[in-house]
Each structure stands twice: as C-alpha cells, then as structure tokens.
Amino acid sequence: EGGAGGDGELPPPLELEHVIGYAGTTSQSAQAHPTEDDAMVYHVSSLVVLASKSDPHAQRLLRGHTNDVTCLAISADGEYVASGQQCARGERSGEAHVFVWSHRDAKPIYRLVGLRSRALALAFSRDNRFLCASDDERRLCVWDLQNGQLANASRQEQPVSCLAWGPIIAHENTRGAARPASYTLCVGAGARVSELELRFNVRSMQFEIESTPMAMPSNGLKREYNTAMYADGDAHLLVGTRAGELCVYATARSTPASKDGGGVFRACVPISSAGAGGVMALAQDGRAVWAGCGDGKVKLLRGADQGWEMVAEATLGAAVVALSLSAGRTALLAGTADGTLHELDAHTLRARPLYTAHTAEVVGAAFGTSSSEVVATAAADGTVRVWDLSTYAHTFHAARTSRVPTCVHIGADDAPSGLSGLLLSGWADGAVYCHDPAAGSLLWTIEPAHAGPVTAVCLSEVAILTAGEDARLRAWSLGGRRCEQEYSEHTKGISALVVDVQDASVAHTTGRDQLVVSLDLAKKKRIAYHSIREGQLTALCQRAHGECELLTGTHDGAIHVWDVDELGPVGMLREPAGQRLTCLSLSPSGKYLAVCTEQLCMLQVWDIASSDARASAGPVAVGQAHSEALLSAKWSPDEKQLVSTGKDGIVAVWNWFGQ
Numbered sequence: 001e002g003g004a005g006g007d008g009e010l011p012p013p014l015e016l017e018h019v020i021g022y023a024g025t026t027s028q029s030a031q032a033h034p035t036e037d038d039a040m041v042y043h044v045s046s047l048v049v050l051a052s053k054s055d056p057h058a059q060r061l062l063r064g065h066t067n068d069v070t071c072l073a074i075s076a077d078g079e080y081v082a083s084g085q086q087c088a089r090g091e092r093s094g095e096a097h098v099f100v101w102s103h104r105d106a107k108p109i110y111r112l113v114g115l116r117s118r119a120l121a122l123a124f125s126r127d128n129r130f131l132c133a134s135d136d137e138r139r140l141c142v143w144d145l146q147n148g149q150l151a152n153a154s155r156q157e158q159p160v161s162c163l164a165w166g167p168i169i170a171h172e173n174t175r176g177a178a179r180p181a182s183y184t185l186c187v188g189a190g191a192r193v194s195e196l197e198l199r200f201n202v203r204s205m206q207f208e209i210e211s212t213p214m215a216m217p218s219n220g221l222k223r224e225y226n227t228a229m230y231a232d233g234d235a236h237l238l239v240g241t242r243a244g245e246l247c248v249y250a251t252a253r254s255t256p257a258s259k260d261g262g263g264v265f266r267a268c269v270p271i272s273s274a275g276a277g278g279v280m281a282l283a284q285d286g287r288a289v290w291a292g293c294g295d296g297k298v299k300l301l302r303g304a305d306q307g308w309e310m311v312a313e314a315t316l317g318a319a320v321v322a323l324s325l326s327a328g329r330t331a332l333l334a335g336t337a338d339g340t341l342h343e344l345d346a347h348t349l350r351a352r353p354l355y356t357a358h359t360a361e362v363v364g365a366a367f368g369t370s371s372s373e374v375v376a377t378a379a380a381d382g383t384v385r386v387w388d389l390s391t392y393a394h395t396f397h398a399a400r401t402s403r404v405p406t407c408v409h410i411g412a413d414d415a416p417s418g419l420s421g422l423l424l425s426g427w428a429d430g431a432v433y434c435h436d437p438a439a440g441s442l443l444w445t446i447e448p449a450h451a452g453p454v455t456a457v458c459l460s461e462v463a464i465l466t467a468g469e470d471a472r473l474r475a476w477s478l479g480g481r482r483c484e485q486e487y488s489e490h491t492k493g494i495s496a497l498v499v500d501v502q503d504a505s506v507a508h509t510t511g512r513d514q515l516v517v518s519l520d521l522a523k524k525k526r527i528a529y530h531s532i533r534e535g536q537l538t539a540l541c542q543r544a545h546g547e548c549e550l551l552t553g554t555h556d557g558a559i560h561v562w563d564v565d566e567l568g569p570v571g572m573l574r575e576p577a578g579q580r581l582t583c584l585s586l587s588p589s590g591k592y593l594a595v596c597t598e599q600l601c602m603l604q605v606w607d608i609a610s611s612d613a614r615a616s617a618g619p620v621a622v623g624q625a626h627s628e629a630l631l632s633a634k635w636s637p638d639e640k641q642l643v644s645t646g647k648d649g650i651v652a653v654w655n656w657f658g659q
Contacts (some may be wrong), residue, residue: 010048010618011400011604011622013623014605014621014623014626015654016652016653016655017641017655018056018389018392018653019045019061019650020046020357021044021357021358021648021649021653022041022339022651023045023320023359025069025070027162027226027292027322027323028073029321031044031074031324032075032331033327034078034327035078036078037328038052038055039053039078039234039311040052040073040341041050041074041123043072043340043650044357045069045383045628046063046066046069046627047062047625047650048062048083048099048101049152051355053333053354053430055391055393056459056563062106063625064099064195065085066085066097066582067086067087067088067090067627068085068086068408068627068648069086070096071083071084071087071119072122072134073122073131074124074127075128075355076124077106078327079102080100080128080179082113083122083230084097084098084099084133085097085098086119090140091227093116095100095116095583097115098112098131098134098143098535100112107146110143110145112131112145112150113150113210114133114139115133115139117135118136119134119138120133120135120161121162121163123165125165125168125183126211127163128199132159134161135159136159138155138156138157138158138159138164138189139155139473140155140156140187141153141210142185142198142209144207152170152198152207153207156189160188160189161189161225162187162188162226163185163187163188163222163231164185164186164230164237165183166183166184167185167234167427168182168184168187168235168642169181169183170184171555176570180202182197182198182199183197183198184196184234185197185199186228188224188226188239190224191222192214193213193225193247193249194211194213194262195211195237196209196210196640197212206252213260213262214249215262215264216265219286221265223240223242223243224242225241226240226277227280227282229282229283229284230658232287232305233641235250235539236250236252237249237251238284240282240291241278241279242277242279244270244271244272244274244279244293245271245272245288246268246269246289247267247269248283248306249264250266250517252580263575266305271293271301271474272295272299273295276293276294276295278294279293279320280320280321281320281324281334283323283324285325285346286310287302287303287304289301291321291323296315296316296317296318296320296321296580297320298314300313309333310634312347312348312349313349314350316334316336316340318338318340320336321336322334323335325346326343327589329346330348332345334351339381340355340356341355341356342516344602348621354525355393355533357649358379358383358461358649359381362378362379362380362646362648362649363365363407363645364377364407365377365378365408365633365643365644366410367635368388368413369413370423370637371637372637372641374386374387374388374395375389375636375643375651376410376423377408377645380404380604381401381649382405383397384423384425385438386397389636389641392653394442395437396437399428403427403428403431405426406425406426406428406455407425407454407455407457408423409423409424409425410424411459414461414565415459421436421437421438422437423435424646426454426456426466426468427453430449430450431447431449432445432449432454432457432466433445447470449466449472449474450466450468450469450474451472452468452470453468453469455469455495455496456466456494458497458498460507460521461503461505462505462521463478463484463521464481465497466480467551469490471492471493471511473489473494473507473519479561487526489515489526490513491511491515492511492512492513493511493512495539495540496509496538497512497540498540499548500518501543502548502614505521506518506520507521508540508542510537510638513530513533514536514537516528516533516540516550517529517530527564528564530550530562530567530568535558536554537552538552538554538555540553542586543590543608544586549561549570550562551584553565553581553582553584553586553595555580556578556580557574557578557579559574560572561573573608573617573618576618577599579596579597579598579599582629582630582632583595583596583630583633584596584629585633587635587639587656589609589639592635592639593608593617594604594635595633596629596631596633597629599629601620601627601629601648603623603654605621605622625643625644625650626648627646627648628646628647629647632644635656639656640656640657
C-alpha cells in the first residue's frame with residue numbers, strides 16, 4: 001500500500017479556469033453591478049462569481065465559504081460584495097458565516113459571525129457603514145463595517161425573509177455635542193412589515209434597534225414577503241408578496257403616522273398569479289418599477305402610491321428569482337430558476353440569454369476523442385447538454401419530461417456505423433437516447449434498455465454497450481439496436497463499464513457486489529473474474545500502456561490494480577484521507593490519474609507514470625471548488641484540461657500544465 005500527504009499538507013492546487021453554474025434559488029442570487037455596466041455578480045454552490053456580461057472568460061471566483069452560498073448583496077457604490085451561507089456540514093456550532101469581499105481586489109475583508117443554520121437575506125446600508133443579515137432561526141444581525149464587529153443582534157418573531165435599508169437620518173447638535181445619525185431599515189418577517197431604527201445610545205455606548213410595525217388595513221392583510229425596497233424618495237416602501245401582489249406602504253416620514261408611530265398601508269396591486277411564488281424580485285428607477293414573478297414573467301409598472309399601470313410584460317422560461325437594474329439604467333439582469341441569466345431591455349423588456357447552467361447535481365461528463373473544446377454533461381435537472389469550452393455556452397440540450405439522465409457518452413472519431421460524434425445518454429427509466437448535437441436532432445432510442453436506471457453506456461467496434469442497476473450488461477447491434485447479448489455476471493447493480501483499450505471486443509465491468517468482470521463479446525464468454533473481500537467498488541478505469549491494468553476505486557479510498565491474467569490484485573494505492581472514491585479517470589497519455597472524492601469534495605491528480613501503478617503513488621495536485629461530493633471527472637483529449645462535476649450542480653473546468 002502506498003500513499004501521500006501523511007504530514008497533513010495538501011499538494012499544490014489545480015488552477016480553476018472556469019465554473020459553469022448558477023444557483024437560481026433566491027431573490028439575491030444574481031445582481032448587476034451598480035457602477036460597471038458590463039459587470040455582474042452571482043453565486044453557485046460555495047462560490048461567489050464576479051463575471052462579465054460580454055466576456056465569458058472574465059470570471060473571478062471568491063472562495064472561502066464552507067457550504068452553499070444562500071444570499072448575496074452588493075453595496076450601492078459597487079465597492080463591496082457580501083455573501084451568506086448555510087452552516088457547514090458537521091459543524092457543531094451551526095455557524096452560518098457571512099463574508100464581505102472587495103469587488104476590485106476579489107479578496108475577503110471580513111468573515112462575520114452571528115448567524116446560525118442558514119443566512120436568508122443581506123443588505124448594505126447606503127453609506128456602507130453597516131451590513132444587516134438574517135437567518136432562518138429568527139436572528140437579525142447588524143455589523144459595523146468600520147471594524148467588522150457585531151453592532152446589534154436581535155430575535156424577531158418570525159424569520160426575516162427580506163430587508164432593505166432606508167434613509168440615514170441626521171440629528172441636530174444639542175448643547176454643542178454632535179449626535180450620531182440613525183439608520184432606517186425595513187424588514188419583512190412572517191406576515192408583518194416593520195421599520196427599524198438603528199441608533200447609537202451615547203449613555204450605554206451601544207447601538208440599539210427600535211422596531212415599529214406598519215399599520216395594516218382594518219379588514220386585515222395577511223401575507224408573506226419575498227422582497228422589499230424604498231421608492232419615491234423614501235416616501236413609500238414597496239414589498240413583493242408570495243401571493244403575487246405589490247404592497248405599497250407610506251413611510252412615517254411622508255404621512256401622518258399610525259397610532260404606533262409607524263407607516264401605513266396604502267395599496268395592494270395584483271401582479272402575478274398566486275401559487276407560483278408571487279413577486280420574487282423588484283427593481284426600480286424613479287417611478288418605473290420592474291417585478292420578477294414566480295410564473296416566469298417580468299412586468300414593468302409605472303406609478304406611485306395608489307396609482308399604478310402596467311406598461312410592458314415579458315415571459316421568461318422559468319420563475320424569475322433575481323432582478324436588478326444595470327449601471328447604465330438601460331438594461332435589467334434577470335436570473336431564473338432554470339439556471340439562466342437574461343439581459344432585458346429596460347423599456348421593451350426584450351430578453352436575450354447571457355448564461356445558462358444546470359440546476360441540480362451533474363451526474364456525468366464526457367469528451368469525444370478529437371475536440372478538447374466540446375464536453376457533454378448529464379444532470380438530475382432532466383437535461384443533457386453539450387458545452388463549447390471556448391465560450392462556455394451550451395450548444396445543444398435535450399430534456400425529457402419528468403425523466404432524469406444518469407450517464408452520457410460521445411462517440412469517438414473511429415466509432416463505427418456513423419456513430420462518431422453522436423451523443424448517447426442513459427436514463428433513470430431504463431432508456432437510452434442517441435442525439436446528433438450538430439443537427440440538434442434525436443436519431444433513435446432504445447426503450448427500455450434496462451429494467452431500472454442505466455448506469456453506463458459506451459460504444460465498441462462491435463456493439464453499443466449498456467449497463468444498469470438491474471445488474472445486466474447488454475450488447476446491442478450497431479445497426480438495428482437489437483439486444484444480441486446479455487450478461488448477468490453481477491448480483492448487484494453495475495457501477496462502471498469500460499471497453500478494453502487493446503481489444504474492442506472485450507468489456508470490463510465493476511459493481512456493488514465487489515466483483516470485477518471481464519467479458520469477451522466476440523467469444524460470448526467471461527474471460528476474467530476478480531473480487532474484493534469486503535467493501536464497495538465505486539469506480540473503474542484502464543491504463544492505456546504497459547500491461548493495461550484495470551484500476552478500481554472503493555468506498556474507503558483504496559485503488560486496486562488488477563491484471564486480467566492474475567486472480568488477485570497486483571497492487572494497491574491508497575487515497576491519503578481514506579475518502580470514498582466516486583470516479584477514476586486516466587489522462588490520454590496514461591501518466592496522470594484523476595481521482596474524485598466524496599467527503600472532502602476534492603479533485604485529485606495523481607502521477608502514476610513515475611511508478612508502475614503497483615507501488616507508492618499519491619496526489620500531486622488538488623482542486624477544491626465543489627461544496628458537495630464529486631461525481632465525475634474527464635480529461636480533455638489534449639490533456640490540458642479536466643472537467644469535474646458534482647452533486648452541487650456545477651461543472652468546473654481546470655487547467656493542467658503537468659506536474
């Protein structure tokens with residue numbers, strides 16, 4: 001057994017070139033930069049992404065969160081970005097960290113503590129003096145960004161789902177002493193909207209918060225709230241409800257105060273259908289207000305107080321969860337729940353897609369054998385996509401209603417019967433689909449290929465091979481797609497399948513039954529049979545040179561090396577931390593092994609050319625971008641890049657320059 005990293009130090013990091021992903025889940029998940037017209041900020045997984053609308057390669061990643069980012073804010077001058085997260089898995093304190101970043105330097109300034117479980121909403125005060133955030137355990141925290149210290153913490157009656165800073169109120173000097181300004185803050189918590197005043201008590205030398213609820217109509221108005229903002233020179237507060245309305249409140253400074261001293265309800269404007277999520281995001285410029293709705297519509301309204309009219313409307317592909325106005329005030333950035341970022345003309349609402357991504361775990365990836373700029377992915381959001389890595393745009397996608405893909409394969413250049421470059425995908429309902437990505441068409445299907453999920457699909461020179469959770473390996477004719485051979489050597493689901501690198505009529509499989517089986521399709525018989533005593537075999541690949549050994553990964557971090565002519569393993573490598581291995585992938589030259597791990601969410605690159613793959617080896621580089629287990633990794637044909645996918649829904653593109 002061999003390994004590396006016994007001293008606890010990680011190998012050098014892999015260079016992360018690009019991340020394809022967007023978490024279209026919250027009203028703060030994507031925002032246009034307020035002073036740079038081409039810039040935008042969004043989050044995915046545990047990353048905050050600083051991106052350009054026009055240049056897909058101009059991407060900077062802010063890394064530091066230990067779990068998924070759940071909310072985002074950018075200061076009014078664009079200097080600072082704040083992001084809150086869900087508490088890290090296994091962290092006893094339950095701390096949900098909040099980071100404050102420099103947008104210009106792309107570096108962290110503060111890591112703020114005080115929230116628990118999951119951060120819900122974030123907002124900077126107008127002068128960048130304070131940052132306010134809430135969590136799903138009813139906490140409301142305000143930090144002083146002059147020193148990063150917690151200025152005030154309170155518990156609300158319900159979790160605060162939306163918040164917005166209002167005007168800063170200057171106070172006249174009394175007795176020659178300067179009085180600190182107070183800050184106004186609106187919060188929506190449960191069915192209540194309140195205005196808070198943050199002020200400094202010179203006697204106690206502490207910041208205090210006083211809350212005043214908005215007065216509701218006498219006939220009652222019970223709503224839950226998604227988003228809020230001040231409008232009309234702070235005379236009114238606009239709040240989007242989950243019932244699909246825009247509620248308008250007059251603030252206490254613009255109208256006679258209620259008996260509690262707060263603002264009063266003025267109007268309830270129906271905008272969106274109830275049940276779809278309601279009004280999920282708002283943007284405004286003067287008397288123009290844009291509303292992003294759960295039914296996929298963006299609406300432009302004009303008006304104030306109780307007088308409103310709808311001017312324009314556009315329909316996007318899914319719920320509009322984020323909406324913000326660009327610095328030039330001529331365009332809107334909209335994020336939708338299907339993982340797409342759109343740019344809309346602020347007047348006509350004509351939309352064009354800027355960016356798209358998967359929205360659920362990405363279960364597999366595949367390159368062809370010629371182009372290093374074309375990669376295919378399959379995800380649990382029900383889509384199979386082909387990406388152009390020169391632009392990071394998807395060039396093809398296929399989806400089936402209420403069906404989930406489980407694996408993907410691109411036909412090699414030397415594939416027979418016109419299958420070169422075609423996209424094969426296996427699905428959870430047992431079907432296999434073949435598409436022509438260039439033509440954007442479906443060519444044929446095998447339904448069903450298996451009685452249960454298809455776990456692997458690939459091409460050999462003699463057949464289309466499929467493996468499934470039903471523990472069957474099937475060989476289908478290249479022309480008519482008839483099942484010509486079936487093998488039931490496994491007793492549990494097959495987890496991996498490869499075609500032999502030297503003999504295309506030989507296939508190797510491994511399964512959850514601790515078996516490695518080699519089959520000769522030409523002779524229609526098993527030629528080798530290997531097993532481990534205990535554990536689970538989770539990954540499989542084959543060396544392309546030398547003895548062409550098989551490498552299998554296990555649930556406890558062991559990599560067994562098998563020779564077809566030997567009964568037992570001829571060598572074993574060990575992942576230093578003993579993590580579950582989810583995928584093994586050999587580089588085209590055979591020098592490097594990509595190893596995907598589950599617990600620490602690492603992509604590791606091992607140098608196995610310096611050994612004979614039977615002696616000591618270990619990671620020479622480590623990539624950390626995923627917040628959940630990696631599920632696959634594939635090398636580009638030119639061996640200059642790696643693509644990894646994971647349960648967190650991102651597709652990460654890594655540069656590889658050799659050890």
